Amino acid sequence: MSRSTTPTRRPTRRSVLAAGAGTAGALGLSACGGFSTGSDDPPSGGDDSTLTMITWAGDAELKAFQTLADGFKAQGGPTVELQVVPYSEVLTAVDTGLRTDSPPDLFRVSYTDVAAYRAQNVLADLKDASSLEKSFLPAFWSAVSDDDGTFGVPHHTDTSMVLVNTAAVASAGLGTLPSTLDTAWTWEQFLDAAGRVQPSRADTYAFAVNWQNAGAYRWLNFVDQAGGRLLTEDLKGVAADDPGMLKALTHTRDFFRRGLVPQASSSRGQPASDLFVNQTVAMVFAGDFLLEEIDGAGFDYQATFLPRDVNASADLGGNALVAVEASPRKDAALDFLAYCAGAEQMGAFCAAATVLPTRTDVDPATLDYTVRPDLMPLFVEQATTIREQLVQQVVVPDFSAVNGQLADRLDAIFLGSDDDRAALAQLVAGVQSVLTS
Structure with a gap:
């Protein structure tokens, strides 16, 4: 080479x-x-x-x-x-x-x-x-x-935040987006906001989540937000009966069951940022490193914090x-x-x-960001919600294999019809299969 x-x-x-x-x-x-x-x-x-x-x-x-x-x-x-x-x-x-x-x-x-x-x-x-x-x-x-x-x-x-196409959500009457962590949307408030977004054409959806490609681990944000965990506290097995994990699975499956996200935005699907850039979705979960690309798409957008449940939590x-x-x-x-x-x-x-x-x-406030310097302080604040207990789970030696299992199993779960408990059992079995003792 x-x-x-x-x-x-x-x-x-x-x-x-x-x-x-x-x-x-x-x-x-x-x-x-x-x-x-x-x-x-x-x-x-x-x-x-x-x-x-x-x-x-x-x-x-x-x-x-x-x-x-x-x-x-x-x-x-x-x-x-x-x-x-x-x-x-x-x-x-x-x-x-x-x-x-x-x-x-x-x-x-x-x-x-x-x-x-x-x-x-x-x-x-x-x-x-x-x-x-x-x-x-x-x-x-x-x-x-x-x-x-x-x-x-x-x-x-x-880390990720929710980017919002200004024109696409104006008609939804969402008003001023949450601008502090304390006022971030709850899960229920976010789903209400997404449900009020009116498609401007037949192929437009409310949002997409950035769990495609090597990003399946970002699903664990939702698990951590619900107060749950994927791995046991000793990091050697899967927390199979964790109620927060089941709650997160039900919540994220509802994105697809309610038609709020494109089927093509599953964990093995099209990158969420692409769907936002081509205006197939009105909102997107996206990392700050994508701002340069998104800024070149030619439409106005804003940013707000990740929705929260029991915890506010962001991806590493x-x-x-x-x-x-x-x-x-x-x-x-x-x-x-x-x-x-x-x-x-x-x-x-x-x-x-x-x-x-x-x-x-x-201090990020002193840095001369050339792309959306107005949004970077929000990403800085969002990054304070990267929780160490989640970091510990995504840096275990087997995590690359775990991430691959998450991508495969979540794709089948999001697009499948099994009940939530049976779907979670499939995910647990897949992750457990690649963990070494």
Whole structure:
């Protein structure tokens, strides 16, 4: 695979998400096969001091990563060569390098996949982790840490809110949208609002939820909002009889049973953001990193908070940067991670990529966001509802396989006709089947 610093065809935000469905499968294969311990040979395409980093990136992110690489070199560090691949190919590229004794020095990885690599002893333990920890929000630090150490830096986060097509809902008389967490719609209020949205044409629906592709885990937002959990407290099994999980399943199935969402927006369906951009839906659950793409659609939209039930709860989005233990340049790679995690560098990256910082000392209000700076403070507030008990469940080593099961089972459940308890039993059996003891 080419080690050039620019890809032949840079992925757009939408293509990055659309490609994401293959990620869980790629990691599942690597976890079954195990990893090599690496060798002392430098990666092809660079000299002995060059660091190679595998990542996915849209145009804005690629420029931001190159700025980090340039800044690191300017401070005396080695060259960092960016190998940019589509999101669906990142884990395959990493796994291939590990198996063939030519691993990258660093790679970008979703928080939900960190633990799987940690379990295979692939990741290098972060130097001076204790001095860095105090600067980071606990939920994100816990996503890269366990009892044995800290295996990466929580580089940034993103989370979902409800985006609303202003013109599409004006006739529904919804008035001013909730603008604080305290006034966020309850589940019942959101369904009432969705039911009042009048379709402007035959193929228009009230909303779509962003649980497609690799995003099936976002269904767990609803479970957590209902006070439930997918995994037992010891994280080793499924909480089969959890009433909150049943409540969430009934609630989300009602989206389809009431005709509020397109059938094509199931967990194996069309990306929710596409449906919003082409105005098939009037509202969409979407992450802040999609604002640049949505802003180019040519219509006015607003944002409001995720609906709440017992709890307000949001999904853990964003990514970590990790170094490979087997790399002969491990120390330099860890230095680059520490550089990327610096307050100034993190702030600049987040502003350029329309994402949120994970450091407590980087105030998003001071960042020069170029896309919808009026909405970014709302996403910041929404991110405060990312709950640590949900984070713990989505960063277990088996979670890539769990996420794949959620996608498959939810698709059958949303579009099926079994009663809710029988449907939940199918989901529980599917998730339990991929959990290791």
